[in-house]
Amino acid sequence: MAEQPKEQLRTAPSSDRRRLLRTGMGAGVAAFAVAASGRARADDPSPPADPDWSQSLGPGIGDRVYGNPSHFEKDVIRRNVPWLTANAESSISFTPLQYQQGIITPSSVFFERYHAGRPTVDPAQHRLMVHGMVDRPLLFTMDDIKRFPSESRIHFIECPANGGMEWRAPQLNSLQYTHGMIGCAEWTGVKLSTIFAQTGLKPGAKWVLAEGADGAHMARSIPLDKMLDDVLLVYAQNGEALRPEQGYPVRLVVPGWQGNVNIKWIRRLQIGDEPWYTREETSKYTELMADGKARGFTWPIYAKSVITFPCPEMPAKGPGIYEIRGLAWSGLGKVKQVDVSLDGGINWTTARLHGPILPKALTKFTMEWRWDGSPALLQSRAMDETGFVQPTLTELRAVRGTNAIYNNNSIQTWQVKPDGSVFNVQLA
């Protein structure tokens, strides 16, 4: 393992640190030299001839008052699967997780889910109505909402259909399509408990209907207890205003719960004593079990993880030493441990978790991988602080049958072939 000598580097006094670098280095770190050793020279290398960009002035300040990525990164985009939905207005796009570094998903490529396309909402005209079993029904402007005490938190949002195409057999050889209905961001807004402190709540209040201002009036019933616990009325993502596709000017963020309850372009909160059984919690977002009954109101995202390197889009390049990288998450709290298998789940090694490890947020994990070029079956398995362990697909099917679409949090298997190419496979 490469970790041990690096930890020594960090803690040893500086003179010891340098001696260690000069002499020991540890087998793990030294072995990474394969990546660059072909270019080592006996004397100082000369840099390549100065390229044009080192001999000229580039564009100055003011050229990009709002920046965008380099044109060399033009493949880092959201993608969709045309055959997945009947039309583009009720469809979904996928985050390019194969390119994501760290736990923050750029707002520009954060997956989208529309039920009636993307509305263009004027924040000056937008209102949020809170009514029903309250003492004082109220209408809030965006200025009202932004004036309340604010909360900033880093949370993931995942569509429960993430992996839904994979319930019965592998469909698409792509990390972006198997796991890309997820993103993680820093959200800023107001606690719902703050809003309800304004309106008051009548005795017997138990449920809240959250409704969007899109043409579908997308609506879900959410238990009041969850609303009072940690739900936010959010107006900013990753430091700036929400993007239109993420609910501009205001949305719910329901930490750890499936994406569709995180109502976007939110315009109405109605408080009641029972759920509303809206279209999107009856005909959709329920799970047909093997016995023909459907499970509803299955809100939390359970412990899940995936290896993001290597993956189908990012293959290995011949034998050598690599860093396996991945992301883990749980809607119940913090990720506690991630194990990685190289042989399809027979042997497991505990991966390194990178901080900050935050509740209901993506957590980065890594593990050194010395690959000799023989076939491998890579898997990752997350465990959260409640002790929940990510199941295999076989285990999940035994409980849920194969009619389901939603809440596939099973262990992903990547098959690595001797040429380094990576395939989405399912083990018997």
Next chain:
Amino acid sequence: MAEQPKEQLRTAPSSDRRRLLRTGMGAGVAAFAVAASGRARADDPSPPADPDWSQSLGPGIGDRVYGNPSHFEKDVIRRNVPWLTANAESSISFTPLQYQQGIITPSSVFFERYHAGRPTVDPAQHRLMVHGMVDRPLLFTMDDIKRFPSESRIHFIECPANGGMEWRAPQLNSLQYTHGMIGCAEWTGVKLSTIFAQTGLKPGAKWVLAEGADGAHMARSIPLDKMLDDVLLVYAQNGEALRPEQGYPVRLVVPGWQGNVNIKWIRRLQIGDEPWYTREETSKYTELMADGKARGFTWPIYAKSVITFPCPEMPAKGPGIYEIRGLAWSGLGKVKQVDVSLDGGINWTTARLHGPILPKALTKFTMEWRWDGSPALLQSRAMDETGFVQPTLTELRAVRGTNAIYNNNSIQTWQVKPDGSVFNVQLA
């Protein structure tokens, strides 16, 4: 203070929580009702007539494979001060901090500093050379660099000239211009110690020259101990590849140290036994003291903070209850405490710090402000975990004189007038 009842809400059992909401609420939270009470109605309010966007289909998936903000947010941009520099190629832009929510600065509006404009570097052609007092001089491709064990960390970067216009007298009535040469992001890259483990280091090595691939060949000398401690060779920011203006494809991030040593578009690391005294550490980025001597190599950013609401660009709107919001940071570690004064530094109240509180990162603070409409002098004062307390400008001038430009970490005063407008002032 509004905090107490909110904490009770979070920890009380759910039945108690609801009773609290119905009856008590606490004076602080209830008083925020001023923001919306004008719109309260005795019975359920009707929402405004359905706007167009709630009665139509919006654009579908695939319309924005890489998203951007709403056109209603067109003022959230980097800005520059034309008279500040001789030309646009050696200049700086300012982060619109008045709009930032939370601790993550969007990459699109993260301040820029150019010494020869923004080079367009082809990542396939780019090389990093590491040479000098090493055992094995090496050239690294971007693929080499990305293959090494990775680190992801959230850190701020601040130009030491931030506030430099304000040393002698208030210049610009703007938070963006007084404090906008800063941003905070999640950076992903490779520890320099990992790179040096590849090259080895010869006895006596003490300094590293870091040189950029821009036309200025921007270069700084950095102590090897700092490089081995926590410096990263960074290729990703906020989840995606670095933006061109932030050093694409690879830069240094030198946590907690002034921005100019965080060399962008980095192409060369030379190891030696003494500093190089480059142009940018002799004619620039030194501090002329009152006695005519100049201080050099003043790297760390000391504890600093600023109130981001209210501020000149975001005034108050009449008497009432507000949340004062701000950001604090220290290049020496974590922020430990922030105090806020409403009367120009006579009385201080400790503000609430919001997590995650990370070393060498922006930290959000807030405090309730019940404003009766009388003139106020708002200040914030940060203290870090080393015990360093942010000084007043008077204290700083007593030590440094008034010739300096760099490293103004003094307490900012915002004067609030009875009409709610906010002005940048300096107290005698």
